Amino acid sequence: MQSNRSESDFELLKRSADGNAAAFHALVDRHADRLFALAVSLLRNHADAEDVLQETLAGAYRGLAKFEQRASVKTWLTRILILQIAKWRRDQKSRRSEPIDPQSASPADHESSAGHRMDVHAALATLSPEHQDVLVLREFEQLSYEEIADVLGVPRGTVESRLFRARAELRDKLKAYR
C-alpha cells in the first residue's frame, strides 16, 4: 500500500469518505503501528491488540462520514481505539478470563526474569484501567491534556487528577520492586 506523504490526514480521510479505498489504506498505514503499540500497552497481548486494531479501523471506516474536523485524525482514531479497548475489557470481565500471551506476559512473569525488577508495562498492568489509559496516552502517545480529555471524553481537570494519582501509584509500585 502506498501512502502519499504529501497528503495530510484530513485529505486522505476526505478521499476515503468519497469511497477511495486506497486513500483509507494509506491512512491506515500511517497510523496502524502507533495504534497497535497503544493497544499492546493496554492489553498486553499481541493477538488481542490486532483484533482491537481491526475493530478500530472498521469502526473508523464506518464512521468516516461522521468525522468532524474538530479533532485531529490521530485523536479521532485514538478515541475509537480506547472505546474498543473499553469494550474488550468489558467482554473479558464478563468471560472472567485473564490475558495470556507468550510475547507479553502478566505482571508476575515480568517480575521474575530479572530478580524482583518490575518493568513499566508490568507495573502498568496493576493499575486501574482509567489510570492505565491516562498514563499511556501521556507517556507513550505524548498527547496534551486537552487531547487526552478529548480521547477519554472527560474534563481536562479529571485528566490532571487521574494523571497525578496514576503517576504516584506507578512510582510506588516501581520503587517497591527496586
Added chain:
Amino acid sequence: MNCDRTSKLPAYHDGELSPAEAAELESHLSACLICSAELADLRGLSMQFAQVEQPRLSQIERHRVHRALDAIMERAVVRFAWSLSGVAAAVLIVGTFWLSQATEPVQAAPPWVDAAVYAHSLGDNAQSPAAQWYLADASQRSADDTP
C-alpha cells in the same frame, strides 16, 4: 516536608504551563529542594516509559489488517447495492399501486345519454312505437339512477 508549588510540577513537566508560569516555576525550582526532587522523580518515570520499545505490526499482521479492511469495504459496497435495489423495488411497487389506483374504470354512460344517441340515430323514425317504448324505458332508468 512539603511545598505548595509541587502541584504545578506535573503540568510543568508535561509542557502544559504558559511561558510566564513556567519561568516563574523555574526560578522557584533553583531554590526548592522538594520541588527539584519531585521533578526529578517525574522525569525518571517518563524516562522509563521512553525506554520501552514500542511494538510494531509485523508484515503478516499488517497484511491481515489490510485484508480485513478490504473485506469490510466489500461488504459495505454489497450492502449499499442491496439497499439501492431495495429502494428501486419499493419505488416500483408503490408506482404500480399508484398507477392502478389513479386509472379509474370507464363508467357506463347514463341511460339518458343512450336514449339521446338512439333518438338521434332514428331520425324520422323517432315517432315509431318501438322508438317511443325505448325512450320511455330509458327515461325511467335515468329517473331510477338519480339519487
